[in-house]
Amino acid sequence: MSLSRCHRVRFLPEGAWVQVLPSETLKDAARKIGIEMMSACGGQGTCKKCGVRVLSGKCRMGMDLLSPALKARGHILACQAYPEDDLTVEVPVESRLTGAGALLRHEEIAVPGYESGPDRYPLSPLARKVHVTVDPPTLSENMCDLDRLLKSLRTHSDSPATPTISLPVLRKLPQLLRANDGKVAITIVHLGDHDEIVQVDPSPQPHPCVGLAIDIGTTTVTVYLVNLKTGDTLQRLSTYNEQFVYGEDVITRIVHASRSEENLDDLRQAALRTVNGLIDQSLTAEGYAPEDLSCAVVAGNTTMTHLFLGVNPKHIRLAPYIPAAVDFPPVKAGETGLHINPQGYIFPLPSVGSYVGGDIVAGALSSGIADSSEMRMLVDLGTNGEVVVGNEEFLVASACSIGPAFEGGGITCGMRSVPGAIHRVTIEDKGNRIHLETVGDEKPIGLCGSGLVEALASLVRSGALDRSGNFSRDAARLRITDEDNDPEFVLLASEETQLCRDLALATSDVKNLMRAKAALFSGMQHLVTSIGLTMADIKRIYVAGAFGSHMDIRSAVEIGMLADVEASRHIVVGNSSVKGARLCLLSQEALREATSIAAKMTYLELSVDPTYMDEFMAANFLPHTNLSLFPSVSAQ
Ligand code: FES
Incomplete structure (x- = not known):
């Protein structure tokens, strides 16, 4: 490619220049100099998250898919824009992917009687x-x-x-x-x-035998470095999965991977870079070398496990939804590219089906629901919402497509839980009084999942939002613009934020969140009723996942996302997947138990059951059309 056909793009506020090929978009160009942008749709032009402002120069647009709000701000979509000139482009804070490559808050949640580790399984490391x-x-x-x-x-x-x-x-x-x-x-x-x-x-060797428990989530990746002799966890690190540039949800990534071998390898390498980055940091912190590590247990959803191993997940999204494998043999580390002794082994945990993977098997193991005599539930809140119900006799599981809404995807003001994200919200008196708290006490940029849940609950409680998700006409801070007929509630004026616009929750955002929470609740409800039980029969509900760890459970109940049961029955357990992987790393018996859990778990496909759609529609209210399911909420 002749450089004479290239153009130079200057990105602001960094002021950095980059050479761009005619086939590259502004989003590709930004990435070359380390500016990562929001990319829920993987560059398809549909999520509208990659808006930028061209201050000088000309672009050719692949597709003109701008929303009226972006147009009004003079934005174009970076993933659709090809420079035809030397350009100066401003990337606003709301289009930036904050937190890429950064270590995340990792709060270990201790739950009495849960994941008791070597006490529950004999210490017999891999x-x-x-x-x-x-x-x-x-x-x-x-x-x-x-x-x-x-x-x-x-x-x-x-x-x-x-x-x-x-x-x-x-x-x-x-x-x-x-x-x-x-x-x-x-x-x-x-x-x-x-x-x-x-x-x-x-011999003698200064270092003990150490191993890794790894959770590869669609959004975040977590690595535990574990002393295999004592069972002590030496390091716990998490970061965002670098696959985000190919889309936020598994379906977008499967579509990308299915297009070519190169694309599949891009996704494999992105996951590998993320995991290896965490391994390197863990080893450096403890003064170990990669050769000191000879085994790793990997838990991930079925698509993540396929992508990590470089196996094409194409058929996972096509009826009849068949993965390449659910049981994966131990793999030589050298074949995967993981930064450990290449002669060591990776143990991928078994999946149940296309949409219930090794992460859920690990969660069922660590939560102990598979050896409990009473009926329990595990709800894993991530980019997908998986639910498992059962006891020592049986386990049934479903995947609810809640999508990335509670991780900020598809929500105008949504974002990840990084500094500047509003995570605590109190709204009173129809919106006249608002109290907000941000992660790191930084000037607000948007709302993360826990903030979105609290915002919805608080808006309903204050009378600013009705049960069907429409803003009350007399709510304070309500703004109705003619151009897109999408009334929005202005949480903060632009000068109170890091944005160049007001921070507002639009009616369309509320409806997206309602669909997401309805998908989860109807999945839980359907699973419970399909085995002839009611929520009252479930003695413990383990709420797992990073987002679940920071969420206010009462707010989640009030919006109809979680069941209205005695508060003490909801137990927040954090990352149950990496905890299960750790158990397997430390105990051959636990690994065998994980295999038997996967074999014992029955997967229920929600979409093929016509009654599920009725339950989903009924749950599309705040909290639900059937208020008898939410007695404490209807009484308040
Ligand atoms: S619209 Fe550009 S990444 Fe989604």
């Missing part, structure tokens, strides 16, 4: 380190190096099985034995049907 002294060979004791190593291992280990050895480790063995007077530390990974020696080091 990898162990054994220190041995191997006798030197003589003319009369002339066994080969490997046989002498295995003989020595039998005297140091209570394991009856004879491990195999990987070829690269065998290549190092003769020299290592002779250079260290036969004193070596052997790392052995337990692979279910046999053990394998994956690392030999000089």
Whole structure:
């Protein structure tokens, strides 16, 4: 490509210049210099989140898909704009993806009686380190190096099985034995049907045997670095999944991956970069090297697991919705590109079906619902909402397509829970009094999930919003513009924010949020009634997921997102997926239990049941058309 056909684009307020090819959009150009933009639709031009202002120069638009609000602000969509000139472009704060690459707040939630770790399962980690002294060979004791190593291992280990050895480790063995007077530390990974020696080091070794529990979520990725000898978690780190540039939800990413092998690899590499970044930071913090890590347990939804392993998830979104696999064998780390000992192993947790993955199996394991005698529920609130109901006898699960609304997707003023996000909202007296709190006490940019839930509940409580999601005509701060007929409630004037516009919640945003919460509640309700029970029969409801951890449960009940049961029955448990992965890392028995949970869980496809749509429609009110399901809310 001749550079003479390229144009230069200057991005403000950074003032940074970048050379842009004719085939590249302004969004591609911004990315080249590290300006990440919102991209819920993966650049399809439908989410309207990537608005920018062209201050000088000309662009050709792929598609003119501007909303009236963006047009009024003089914005164009960066994902649809191809420079035809040298340009100066301003990227407003609301179009920027804040928090990309940043570490997230990771608050460990301790729940009594939940995920009791090695107390619940015996400590029998997937990898162990054994220190041995191997006798030197003589003319009369002339066994080969490997046989002498295995003989020595039998005297140091209570394991009856004879491990195999990987070829690269065998290549190092003769020299290592002779250079260290036969004193070596052997790392052995337990692979279910046999053990394998994956690392030999000089002994003594300063570092204990460590492993990783990894949760690959559609939005966030979490890594725990765990001491496999003591069970202690040494590091807990989370960040946003770099796959966000290809779209916020799994369907958009599947569509992207299905288009070409290169696209599939882009998504695999993005997940890998995210996980490796966290691994590197964990190792640096503890002073370890990648070779010190020989095993990792990975929990993810079915699509994330496919993408991480580079398996095309195309058929997950096409009827009859069949994944390539639900049971994944342990994989050599070197085949995945994970920054650990390449001879080590990755254990992907099994999925149940296309839309209930290893993350939910891990959550069912860590919450203990599969070995409880009473009826319990796990609700995992992420980009998708998965629900599991059951006890020690059976488990049923469903996936509710709540979409990314509560993570800011599809909501004009929605954003992730990063500094500047409003996460606490109190609205009183039809909107005349408002109290807002932001993450990090920074000037507001938008509302994150917990803020959106509180805003809805508070608006209804204050009388500014009616039960069908329409603003009251006499609500304070109501603005009705003729051009798009979408009345909005102005939370803050632009000068009180970091935005170049007022921060407002539009009626269309409210309706999107209502659809999302209705999808979740009707899924929960449908699952419970399909097994002949009512919500009153569910003794504990574990609310999992990063968004669930910060959400005010009462507000979620008031808007009809969660069931109106005794408050003590709702138990917020944080990231149940990574906790389950950690249990499996520390206990072979827990890993076997995860496999049996996946086999035992029955997946209920909501979309094929005609009664589900009726339940969904009935739940599309605040809180619900059937107020008898929400007795405490209707009484207040
Ligand atoms: S409209 Fe540009 S990324 Fe969605």
